[in-house]
Amino acid sequence: MSRLRKTELAKVGFGLIVAMIVTALGCAILALPGEESGLAGAVMLNLDQAGAKNPVTAVLLNFRGYDTLLEIAVLLLAVLGARALAVDESADDSEHFRSSINPVLIGFIRVIAPVMIIVAGYLLWVGGHAPGGAFQAGAVLASLGVLLVLADINWTQHLSDYSERILLTISLVVFLSVGLATMFNARNFLEFSPSTAKWCILLIEAVATVSIAVILLALFCCGKISNARKYHETTRGRVE
Amino acid sequence: MTTVTLYALCGVILFGIGFYGVIICRHLLRKVMALNLMGTGVFLILIALARRTPGDRPDPVPHAMVLTGIVVAVSATALALALLRRLHRETEIGDLPHDAK
Amino acid sequence: MSFELTILGLILVPLAAGIAAFIVTRFAAILAVATALLQSLFAFRLAGYVLSNGPLRYKIGGWGAPLGIDLYVDGLSALMVIMTALVGLAVATYSTSYFAIPEHGREHRSNVDIFWPLFLILWSALNALFLSADIFNLYVTLELLTLSAIALIGLAGTVKSLQAALRYLLIAMSASLFYLLGVALLYSVYGTVDWELLGAQMQFDLPDRCAIVLICVGLLLKTALFPLHFWLPAAHANAPAPASALLSGLVLKASFYVLLRMWFDVFPYADLRAVGNLLGILGAAAIVWGSVQAIRQQHLKLLVAYSTVAQIGYLFLVFSLASEPSASWNAWNGAAYFSVSHAFAKAAAFMAAGSLVFATGSAKIDDLAGIAQQQPVTVFAFALAGVGLMGLPPSGAFLSKWLLLNASLSSGKWFFTAVILLGSLLAAIYVFRVVAKSFEAGERQPTRHVPALMQWTPLVLALLSIGLGIVATRPLELLKIGAPVAIEKTP
Incomplete structure (x- = not known):
């Protein structure tokens, strides 16, 4: 008491x-x-040099691109942590019991999957001049991946762990390489020239979309996309 | 009181509720959710205060900061859930013992 | 090699190496050691640039503050980068042996594969933090640092380590949000997040005060100042030994560095005298409380972890002592140099403790009885690291404590003089407890063979921590460059 x-x-x-x-x-x-007005004035003044008409994208990828580089590293760290903590799912038989695959879900995915891919592409492209960008597009793609995992559609069959690791890190690699490439023209790290800035940003964003989608999906699957496959195999074996 | 301050004050209150939850809630899942609430409060404050520009366009820098903050929050939450899941598998308990050692 | 490549290399090379170590796991260990060697080279070169040119800035993206993010290096940050490089090199060397032991790689082979990328990204985060001039960027680097630290603790995989990692995560993440809210307030008043620009215009109005309190609370939680240290002992004691060395030696110093920077370069610290005195008193309490708890511990690594709680206390004396102009230079120098010498000594102590725990197969101090005959090198390393912790001459800790003592005498704060001396005495007691136990006569079971690298690396690092007192003139000269204007420089 x-x-x-x-x-x-x-x-x-x-x-x-x-x-x-x-x-x-x-x-x-x-x-x-x-x-x-904070830095709004300075951003607007330099916007035509930045390669993106959307001020938020310009800040994220150009003015404060270094923050974004580190933040993708933060995402990667979460996957590393999740991988370190993951235990072998096949040894487990209490969780994730799935009686059967829901046919409604499969039908829903058939309709929604193409739309989601188009929406992701649109978000990526529109980020240049209106709200949108790599993170939003990546999140949409990742949620498509989650739907596929829930419906037990085995699309990662041919994805080895090695290629998965490459997909997870590719945006950091590209981001770093673009940043270093700018230095060859006697510019600073991540200093895009106004004429190529648009394409540098688009390249970084496109690759980042893929990596972010894979990272978020990997986080859903305890750090490894292949984990999803594993637990379906075990549970299905048990149901049959 | 303008709309801006109203939203910012809501953010402060969310921050407070979240902090209370992180410390007081027993179950770890609640603590993780409270942590996210705290983060949402900070983000709301940043977004609200960015709207104090004289023109009709808000200051984009805090918006970019919030996007960065959201990604950090997602990563931290994912790591927390991974830890929580592993801990639950090993102990079947959802909260932390009082004895810290 | 130019200054640009040096400063970028310190941040980007470990990051790139971390990615490479994640993809090509087979060469991860070699890659990490090579990176570590390269980092030491970079770090000393950077210090060379600072010594010859004074504080330097590098504009990432070419925009310059306040629109872009700047890197900044002065004597303090260069010294921190060197500290990270040398301790990191030692930890990398130690870890090649530590994780080669099947028991530590354990049944999950993946642990080893994950350790190296985590270690390298942590390193990158540390350097990025020490070299950043942007307080929002500092938030991102703090998060990078915290998440890698949490993952490293979780790597041990035991229930206790999982609990400790979760508690650390919850505390550290709330602390980050406090810090972020402080940054948000400062930005919304001054429209910049560059610390030099902020420092030039900072007032002491209500929003500023709130921001200062938020930032301080966030950083104090992360630095584990008494009574906010409650998460530390479990987190540091239950991590794998190399991770403990990194956490206690380096990660805590990062948040302390940010606080030191903020306090003397950004905040109007003349107005913060009362808060500074409070921090000093909490530091003194930490010294006494942490040392007494260390003496009472039964587990070796917990003893070392509580010693960290105590030693962190010394760092915080600066906030009280530096408020007297006559004492400020000695106090600031003492605190900066103390964090370096503590990093060496504590990393050595944790690595030696890890080797001893592996040799005996037990975490208890009582099981060390008589181990000195079988593991002479490791016990000697632990004892030497202990000397570095106590602050006996000629160690670096002796010099820093001497500077702090001078500061406390010249400012007339006798209370702190007494606490500094008492702390050394208590440190001698807990170190002696372990060393005396290991020399105890009597029969004992033969211990496991400890790989040579796990014996000698802690010894070298401990010797370095003692040598720091002898080679102090250069580092102290380095510290003068870019030292805060608020501090009165006396030779």
């Missing part, structure tokens, strides 16, 4: 602390200047 009391007290006490933090932050927000 006293222990219960103690946890209740801790909750109330901590709640008060959080309320104080929230109040202080709220006052700080209210005290901020009402109008402040």
Whole structure:
């Protein structure tokens, strides 16, 4: 009973602390200047040099492209971590029990898959001048991959672990290479010339779409796309 | 109070709720969700404050920061879930012991 | 080789090597050691550039701050990069042997394949952090660092390590969000995230104060200052030995470096005297509490981990001591040099502890009885690392503590003088406990053979930590370059 009391007290006490933090932050927000353009002016001024008409894409891939490079490395790290933690799924027989494949799901995928691929391509292209880009496109492709895994459609059959690792890292490799390639023209790392910036950005984004899709799908499958296959094999064997 | 400050204040409140959840919730899945709520709060604040430009176009730099932040949050969540899944497989328990060692 | 290639190479070479090590697993170990050698070369070259040219900037993408992201290097960051390079080289060498042991590669062969990419990306993240001039970019590098650290802890695969990794993840990620919110507030006031530009215009209004508190809390959580250290001992003690060495020696220093940078270069630190005193007192509490806990531990690696809690305390004395102009230069130097010497000594201690745990097959200190006869090199390495932790002359820790003592005397803060001395005494007790146990007479089971690299690498690193006191003039000269304007430089 006293222990219960103690946890209740801790909750109330901590709640008060959080309320104080929230109040202080709220006052700080209210005290901020009402109008402040930040770096919007500088971005707009340099936008025609940046190779993308969409200011957000220009910031992501050009002005602050280095952040994006590191952030793809962060995604890759999550896959590395998931791979380090994955255990052999085939040894497991309690989880992922699948009685049968849902025919409605299969039918749905038949309709939705082509649309999703087109949407991903559109998002990638439109990112140049309107909201969109590699991450959005990659997320759409990855969700298509998740649907395929759920429907037990075995499209990764011919994908070896080696090629999977290449797909996971290809965007970092391309990003780094493009960045280094710009240095041959006596420019800085990741300094695109205004004339080629558009194509550099498109190349990086296109490859990033693939890598991001594969990375997100791999995260869904515990770090390895081939894991999905493995657990279907075991569960199907059991159902039959 | 403008719309901007309203959204930013909502962000602050979400941040607070999330932080409360990370510390107080027992189950790890809830903690992970609370962490994401905290992140959402910060992102909402960034997006809201980016709208204080004089013209009709918001400041794109915080938008790019939020995209970066979202990717980081996705990665952290994925890693947390991978750890959680492995821990659950080994112990069948969904929370952390009080004794830290 | 130009300055551009050197500074970029420090960040990009380990990143590229990490990718390569992930794809071609067979050559990962060779690749990592080669990268480590190259990094040491780069690091010293970078220091050379700083010594001859002063602080340098590099504009990534050619835009320049505030629109783009700049890299920045001065004496402090160059010294941190050298520290990372040397400790990293030692850890890489140690790990080639450590992960070749079947027990550590264990049934999951994949662990070894994952360790090298993680290690190399962690290295890249550390260098990127030390060389960044952009506080949002610092957020990204902190995340890169934290996620690789978490994955390294989880690599051990035991229930305890999983729990520790999850706790670390939850704490470190909330800490990052605190930091990010602070950055968001600063950006929304000043419209820049470059720390030099911020430092030039920073005021002390309510939003600034909130941002300062948020950033400090975030970084204190990540640096594990008492009483926010609760996640540290389990995380550092349960990771594989090379990972523990990296975490305790380097990863903690990264968030401390950011705080040091922010405090003296960005924040209006003259207004923060009270907070600085609070941090100093927490540091003093950490020294006493961490040391006492270390003395009470039964497990070798937990003892070393609690020693980290204590040693982190010394670093935080600077925030109180530097508020006196007469003491600020000594205090700042002392803290910067302490983090280097601690990195060497602690990495050596963790690696030696890993070798001892492997030799005896037990994590308990009591099972070390009489091991000195069978593992003389490793025990000697641990003892020498202990000397580096206690701060006996001529170690680097001695010099740094001496600088801190001077600062505390000249600022009249006698309390800190007493705590610094007490901390050394307590450190002597916990190191002596282990060493005395290992010399205990009596029969003991023969221990497992420890590979030569796992014996000698900790010894070399421990010797380096002691040598740091002898070769201190060059590093201290380096530290002067670009030292914060707020600090009064006295020779």
